[in-house]
Amino acid sequence: xxxxxxxxxxxxxxxxxxxxxxxxxxxxxxxxxxxxxxxxxxxxxxxxxxxxxxxxxxxxxxxxxxxxxxxxxxxxxxxxxxxxxxxxxxxxxxxxxxxxxxxxxxxxxxxxxxxxxxxxxxxxxxxxxxxxxxxxxxxxxxxxxxxxxxxxxxxxxxxxxxxxxxxxxxxxxxxxxxxxxxxxxxxxxxxxxxxxxxxxxxxxxxxxxxxxxxxxxxxxxxxxxxxxxxxxxxxxxxxxxxxxxxxxxxxxxxxxxxxxxxxxxxxxxxxxxxxxxxxxxxxxxxxxxxxxxxxxxxxxxxxxxxxxxxxxxxxxxxxxxxxxxxxxxxxxxxxxxxxxxxxxxxxxxxxxxxxxxxxxxxxxxxxxxxxxxxxxxxxxxxxxxxxxxxxxxxxxxxxxxxxxxxxxxxxxxxxxxxxxxxxxxxxxxx
Amino acid sequence: xxxxxxxxxxxxxxxxxxxxxxxxxxxxxxxxxxxxxxxxxxxxxxxxxxxxxxxxxxxxxxxxxxxxxxxxxxxxxxxxxxxxxxxxxxxxxxxxxxxxxxxxxxxxxxxxxxxxxxxxxxxxxxxxxxxxxxxxxxxxxxxxxxxxxxxxxxxxxxxxxxxxxxxxxxxxxxxxxxxxxxxxxxxxxxxxxxxxxxxxxxxxxxxxxxxxxxxxxxxxxxxxxxxxxxxxxxxxxxxxxxxxxxxxxxxxxxxxxxxxxxxxxxxxxxxxxxxxxxxxxxxxxxxxxxxxxxxxxxxxxxxxxxxxxxxxxxxxxxxxxxxxxxxxxxxxxxxxxxxxxxxxxxxxxxxxxxxxxxxxxxxxxxxxxxxxxxxxxxxxxxxxxxxxxxxxxxxxxxxxxxxxxxxxxxxxxxxxxxxxxxxxxxxxxxxxxxxxxxxxxxxxxxxxxxxxxxxxxxxx
Numbered sequence: 060x061x062x063x064x065x066x067x068x069x070x071x072x073x074x075x076x077x078x079x080x081x082x083x084x085x086x087x088x089x090x091x092x093x094x095x096x097x098x099x100x101x102x103x104x105x106x107x108x109x110x111x112x113x114x115x116x117x118x119x120x121x122x123x124x125x126x127x128x129x130x131x132x133x134x135x136x137x138x139x140x141x142x143x144x145x146x147x148x149x150x151x152x153x154x155x156x157x158x159x160x161x162x163x164x165x166x167x168x169x170x171x172x173x174x175x176x177x178x179x180x181x182x183x184x185x186x187x188x189x190x191x192x193x194x195x196x197x198x199x200x201x202x203x204x205x206x207x208x209x210x211x212x213x214x215x216x217x218x219x220x221x222x223x224x225x226x227x228x229x230x231x232x233x234x235x236x237x238x239x240x241x242x243x244x245x246x247x248x249x250x251x252x253x254x255x256x257x258x259x260x261x262x263x264x265x266x267x268x269x270x271x272x273x274x275x276x277x278x279x280x281x282x283x284x285x286x287x288x289x290x291x292x293x294x295x296x297x298x299x300x301x302x303x304x305x306x307x308x309x310x311x312x313x314x315x316x317x318x319x320x321x322x323x324x325x326x327x328x329x330x331x332x333x334x335x336x337x338x339x340x341x342x343x344x345x346x347x348x349x350x351x352x353x354x355x356x357x358x359x360x361x362x363x364x365x366x367x368x369x370x371x372x373x374x375x376x377x378x379x380x381x382x383x384x385x386x387x388x389x390x391x392x393x394x395x396x397x398x399x400x401x402x403x404x405x406x407x408x409x410x411x412x413x414x415x416x417x418x419x420x421x422x423x424x425x426x427x428x429x430x431x432x433x434x435x436x437x438x439x440x441x442x443x444x445x446x447x448x449x450x451x452x453x454x455x456x457x458x459x460x461x462x463x464x465x466x467x468x469x470x471x472x473x474x475x476x477x478x479x480x481x482x483x484x485x486x487x488x489x
Numbered sequence: 490x491x492x493x494x495x496x497x498x499x500x501x502x503x504x505x506x507x508x509x510x511x512x513x514x515x516x517x518x519x520x521x522x523x524x525x526x527x528x529x530x531x532x533x534x535x536x537x538x539x540x541x542x543x544x545x546x547x548x549x550x551x552x553x554x555x556x557x558x559x560x561x562x563x564x565x566x567x568x569x570x571x572x573x574x575x576x577x578x579x580x581x582x583x584x585x586x587x588x589x590x591x592x593x594x595x596x597x598x599x600x601x602x603x604x605x606x607x608x609x610x611x612x613x614x615x616x617x618x619x620x621x622x623x624x625x626x627x628x629x630x631x632x633x634x635x636x637x638x639x640x641x642x643x644x645x646x647x648x649x650x651x652x653x654x655x656x657x658x659x660x661x662x663x664x665x666x667x668x669x670x671x672x673x674x675x676x677x678x679x680x681x682x683x684x685x686x687x688x689x690x691x692x693x694x695x696x697x698x699x700x701x702x703x704x705x706x707x708x709x710x711x712x713x714x715x716x717x718x719x720x721x722x723x724x725x726x727x728x729x730x731x732x733x734x735x736x737x738x739x740x741x742x743x744x745x746x747x748x749x750x751x752x753x754x755x756x757x758x759x760x761x762x763x764x765x766x767x768x769x770x771x772x773x774x775x776x777x778x779x780x781x782x783x784x785x786x787x788x789x790x791x792x793x794x795x796x797x798x799x800x801x802x803x804x805x806x807x808x809x810x811x812x813x814x815x816x817x818x819x820x821x822x823x824x825x826x827x828x829x830x831x832x833x834x835x836x837x838x839x840x841x842x843x844x845x846x847x848x849x850x851x852x853x854x855x856x857x858x859x860x861x862x863x864x865x866x867x868x869x870x871x872x873x874x875x876x877x878x879x880x881x882x883x884x885x886x887x888x889x890x891x892x893x894x895x896x897x898x899x900x901x902x903x904x905x906x907x908x909x910x911x912x913x914x915x916x917x918x919x920x921x922x923x924x925x926x927x928x929x930x931x932x933x934x935x936x937x938x939x940x941x942x943x944x945x946x947x948x949x
Contacts, residue, residue, distance in 0.1 A: 078824040078876060083522050084563045088605075088626040097535070097581040098514070099562065105517035108527070112516055123513030142817040143826070 063116055069157045070114035073150055077114070080107045080145045086137035091419040092130065095436045100127045103137040103147050110154050125158050130430055132423030132437075133292055134386035148391075149335065152291060159294025168425075172290045172298040179284045179305065183230070186257050190224040197223060203476055206469040217431060220469035222258045222462055229260035233267065235281040237313070241274025243366060248278040248315040248354075250306075250329070252322040253285050254458035262458065265485035266321050266358055272488045273366045278313035286325040289424055291332060303333055304340070307347040317365070318351055321358045321481055323388035323457035324424070330355045331391060357388060358481055359456055363397035368484070370400045376407030380483060381450035383441065383464065384417035385457035398456050398480040405487035413448035415440075420455075422463035434463070442467040445475055452476045454483055490531040490574065495552060499534055499576075502544045507582075509533040518577040521564040522624075523911055524827050524875060530557070530571040535579040539599075539665075539696050545578060546694050547663025555943050558690040560601060560629030565828060566909030568636060568689045572943050578694065580631050587697065589614050594702045595654055595671050600631025600695040604638075617705035619646035619737075622905070623816065631695045637687035639905030641812075644863030645737040645771075648905065649686065652701045656685040658693035661936045671699055689907055690942035692935055706771035709737070710781040711805040712798045714766045714788035715759045719743060721792035722764035723839040726862045728787050729768070730835065734780050739863030740767040743842060746815050746857035746870075753818035758811060759795070766793075766862065767812050769805075815859045816870070823855070823872035827884055831895035832866045832904030844894040845869045852883040866904030892918075913948045 086103040087093050093102040100109065109127055112118040131151060138147040164172070175182045193207075200208040206220040229251050240246040247270065251263045270277055287302035306329075310318065320326045334352045337345050362368045380402055389395040395417070403410045421427070421437025441464060445453045453468075453475055455461055465477045491499075499508050509515065510532055519527035531554075536542040549556040555575025562569050571577045584601035591614050598607060604625040611618045621640035622628055628638065634656065639648040655669020668681035685693060716722040722741060729736065742750065744763050751758035759765065766788070770780040781798060788796045799805035820826045833841045842858055849856040849871070860867040869891055873884050892902055892915055902912050902919050917925050928947050932939075943949065 074876075075824070078874070079821075081522065081524075081820055081826050082520055083624065084561055084627050085624070087561055088603075097579070098509070099517035100514050108520060109513055109516055118512055118516055120512040123511050127513050127517075143820040144817070 063119065063121060066121060066158070066161050067114050067116045069161065070110060070154065072157075073110065073153055074114060076146055076150050077107050077111050079143050080104060081143050082108070083142060085140060085142055089136040089140045091132060091134060091136065091421060091437045092433055095433050101130055103141075103145070106131065107145070107150070110150070113158075121158070121162060125162055128154055128158060130426075130433075132386070132419055132421065132426050134419040134423065135390040136386065136419060139390045152332065155292065155294035156296045157294075160296065164293060164295055168293050168295065172293070172295045176285045176290060177298050177301040177305070179282065183228070186224055186228070190226060193223055197221075201469040201472065203474060204465050204469045206465050218470065219431070220466045222465060224257055225260050227260065229256045229263035230281070232260055232264065233279060236267075236277045236279035238276045240276035243274040245317070245365065246276030246278065246315045247361065248280070248310055248313050248318040250283060250286070250318055250320045250325055252320055252325040252458065254462065255321060259458050259461065259479075262321050262479045262482060265479065265482040266319070268485045268488065269362065269481055273362070275366065276315075278310075278315045280309045280313060282309045284309070286328040288324055288328040288332070291328075291336070293425055296336060299336065300339065303337070303348060304344060307344055307351065310351060311347055316354070317361055318355045319358045319361045320355070321456070321479055322459075323357065323385035323392070324459055326355055326357045327387035327391040357392060357394050357397070357456060359398040359401050360394045362481070362484070363400045368401060368404050370403035371406045374403070374406055374409040376409065378408050378452060379411050379448070379450040380408045380452040380454055381411050381413040381445060381448040382416060382480070383413070383420060383445070383453060383455040383460055385455055385460045386419050388456050389417050394456070398454070401480040401484045402454055405483050407487065408452070408483060411448050411450055413450070413453075414444045416444075418444075420460045420463045422459045424459060427463065435467070438463050438467040442471065442473070446473060450475060452478055452483070454478045454480045456480060491554075496532075498548055499532070499545070502548065503534055503536050503541050507535040507537065509535070518559065518562070518571065521562040521567060521569045523565050523567040523570070523909065524825060525567045525570060525910060528570050528573050530573060530575055530577045533577040533579055535582055537582045539583070542578075542583065542694065542696060543659045543663045543665060546659045546661065549576065550661045550663065550938065550940050553938055554940065556694070556940055557942050558631070558635070558694050560632035561603070561624070561627045563624040563628045563632065564636060564909060565830070565906040566903065566911040568907050568909035568942075568945055570910055575943070580629060580695075584629075586610055589616070589702070590671070591616060593671060596700050596702055598630055598698055598700065600629060600634075600698060602630045604628050604630055604633055611702055612705070615705070616702040618652065618700065618702055620649045620652060630698060630700070634686055634695065634698055635688060635690050636907040637905070639861070639864075639866060641738045641740065641861060643861055643866065643905075644739055645735045646703075650683070653682055653686050653698065654701050655699035656682045656695055657697045658685055658695050660693055661938070661940050665696060666693065669699055687907065689909060689945045691932055691945050691947070692941065694941070706737070708774040708777040709769055709771035709805070710777050710798060711767065711769040711808045712781065712784055712788070712796060713808050713811075714768065714793040715762045715795040716764045716766070716792065717762060717794050718792065719764040719842055720839045722766050723842075723862070725766060725788055725791040725793065726835055726838065728791050729784060730863075732783060732787055734770065734783060736768050736784070736863060737771045738767070738769040739861070740812050741765070741838070741860060741862035741867075742767070742812070742815060743858040745855070746819060746859045749818040749822055749857055750811055750814045753821060754810065754814050756807065756811060762794070767808055812859075815857070819857045819870045819872060823874055825873045825875040825881075827871040827873065827888065829869050829871075829888060829891060830860075830866060830904045830906045831869060831891050831900060831902070832864070833895055833898045833900030835863070835865045837898040837900065838862055838865060838867065840898055841867060841894065841900070845891055848887050848890045848894070852887045854880075854883060854887055861904070864904065865900065908946045910944055913944070913946055916947065
């Protein structure tokens with residue numbers, strides 16, 4: 060039996076933040092989920108009203124509120140557009156921690172977060188095993204996109220076209236690195252993140268190639284773990300804390316100027332979410348987390364703002380490339396010009412802007428797993444804009460967005476490649 | 490709350506997925522943008538076709554179910570706060586632009602079309618739909634018509650009512666009533682379309698609306714005049730109109746608002762100014778150039794300490810950013826923002842602003858005032874925390890007094906936000922007992938059971 064009174068008392072901690080929502084409804088204009096469903100409970104104003112009602116015991120159906128609260132991409136579009144400056148992402152993540160930890164996580168998430176993510180060695184071993192057996196359950200779907208689909212009917216995968224696990228993850232190709240700063244005078248720590256390590260190691264290799272070309276020293280410690288976003292956005296603060304500590308320890312021994320990632324979500328998580336939940340850590344860990352957060356930078360931003368990569372005056376080649384702004388990169392971190400500069404630094408490509416480049420692709424991490432029908436509708440809109448740009452390549456600074464766009468394009472057999480800007484830039488370097 | 494048989498009937502009309510019964514779904518339709526107590530409806534129903542819409546209305550009437558039509562719920566006077574034993578009728582899915590006629594300058598739309606999306610589509614046809622309520626990025630045209638929404642361009646272009654050529658609506662029995670026409674002139678029969686405008690859903694449920702379009706202005710010019718005395722700013726407004734210049738937009742920001750805007754934007758606003766006027770003229774390029782020059786001269790003569798005219802689009806945008814930042818800047822100052830729309834004849838703006846400031850001082854409240862000076866439509870915005878019950882009582886008293894002053898200055902309770910629930914108790918004060926009786930008789934004649942949006946405008 061749920062003790063609503065206790066749950067309400069916990070949620071009242073968020074009262075000061077929630078009361079700033081003036082219910083103007085402007086979030087409807089930018090919410091990708093609302094645009095597809097047109098339901099008030101799917102937009103921020105509705106969710107905040109529900110949380111306020113739960114906090115003040117005006118609603119009895121806590122599970123109903125939990126379901127609505129979880130139906131959000133956490134893309135931050137509403138926060139970026141909110142006249143009152145409501146700290147939506149902060150409220151929603153904290154509320155998910157309170158509500159989901161109180162009502163309980165689904166069993167599958169418990170197994171994944173507590174059993175796997177927080178045990179990187181086991182996680183890596185399971186992934187390696189998965190790679191060996193994936194051929195039994197999946198078959199290649201699109202050679203250009205490198206996607207696969209399920210051989211058998213599977214409720215977990217459905218009709219998705221997904222990126223298969225890499226034969227050799229990045230951590231096996233490059234177990235660790237500690238190279239001195241070269242002619243740039245800069246040294247970075249590199250945080251590849253799970254998707255790059257396990258599915259798209261080619262991005263990691265491109266990052267290392269580019270850093271080497273520019274004479275940037277690299278510190279790549281071996282014992283890295285997931286950044287924690289799947290756990291914290293599902294309300295599992297315990298697993299999140301473990302992952303932050305594991306990473307803090309992994310990077311503690313290195314000397315570096317910046318910590319770079321090629322994943323928008325990892326960057327936003329380390330930079331913005333890690334410091335928000337560190338009250339429970341010992342002072343030493345707090346200092347390390349703060350230091351890492353301050354030093355964290357997106358690879359596009361690092362290359363353009365710190366290394367000084369410039370766009371070419373004019374393209375010489377005819378390959379049309381367009382760019383999708385990941386929400387975590389543009390709306391959370393304000394990085395949007397730099398990836399475009401990087402794309403325009405390769406003269407073999409001709410950069411074209413697509414419509415609604417900064418509209419969410421609909422992936423949203425676990426949102427894609429829980430609400431695939433809505434995720435697909437949002438993704439299809441993105442696909443339409445990619446096709447309308449007539450680009451042969453779509454680039455984006457987030458591997459999760461790459462997965463979503465690959466799925467949408469592959470399902471329709473579209474001849475559009477999906478890349479990371481750093482890959483395109485790396486191609487220009489001899 | 491409804492019998493299973495009745496719920497089945499609703500589902501048979503609109504489909505199972507469009508009948509929202511769960512508590513978490515219903516709770517999300519308990520409010521609009523007004524600072525009023527929420528009321529949770531028994532159900533929310535989302536028709537996707539005209540036919541479904543008519544059938545839902547009929548079913549509600551046959552079963553005595555109160556029905557509150559709702560677009561995006563951006564009302565600032567409680568117009569879409571439902572009746573707890575009733576349903577909320579969602580019009581969002583009725584969002585088709587049926588026709589844009591560039592030759593005869595009209596468009597036919599369903600009520601759930603979002604205002605900004607419509608304006609953008611019309612612009613793609615080389616035409617112009619001027620009403621621009623602050624919420625236009627999300628508000629629906631059905632809601633705009635029901636509330637007779639205004640906007641920044643009201644002075645020259647008028648408000649929603651000036652663009653409604655016809656409204657086809659379902660009466661409470663679910664019969665489709667056609668009114669108005671697609672012609673510029675139409676005096677056939679009673680003007681039932683006009684009756685629907687500002688009716689806040691108490692007389693019918695909109696099915697299709699015919700809206701007038703106009704050619705877009707060829708040029709525009711924006712200016713900012715800075716004053717060290719708010720009376721001088723108000724006198725300037727009158728002087729501009731007296732010179733037979735009708736700007737498309739003529740906005741005022743008081744000192745308190747300017748300070749908050751500067752705090753928020755750091756755009757270099759003149760924080761010591763007692764008021765600024767933001768003025769835009771539009772039309773033929775030659776006329777715009779001439780009028781802009783005259784406006785600058787009038788402002789200077791009337792005592793502006795500084796007048797800046799935007800030299801290009803970037804500078805024009807910068808000026809309007811200041812205006813657009815007024816509400817966000819004030820909204821961030823305190824947890825709760827009570828935005829009112831007391832409206833007075835232009836000449837009474839100084840008296841109204843003085844009174845607002847005195848009332849705020851008396852009740853120890855912080856208030857910023859901005860608004861459409863050209864049409865006398867002010868937005869005194871009280872900054873408070875609704876959780877502080879004592880403070881909120883003072884806010885309510887202050888609002889009452891602001892309305893009192895507006896009426897004493899021959900003004901009106903609402904310039905563009907409607908009456909809804911929030912101002913229903915005041916209506917008789919502005920009009921008369923006979924007016925209310927007439928309105929009630931009309932309501933009773935067309936909706937004897939009181940099904941359509943009960944409690945709004947004329948009370949229960």
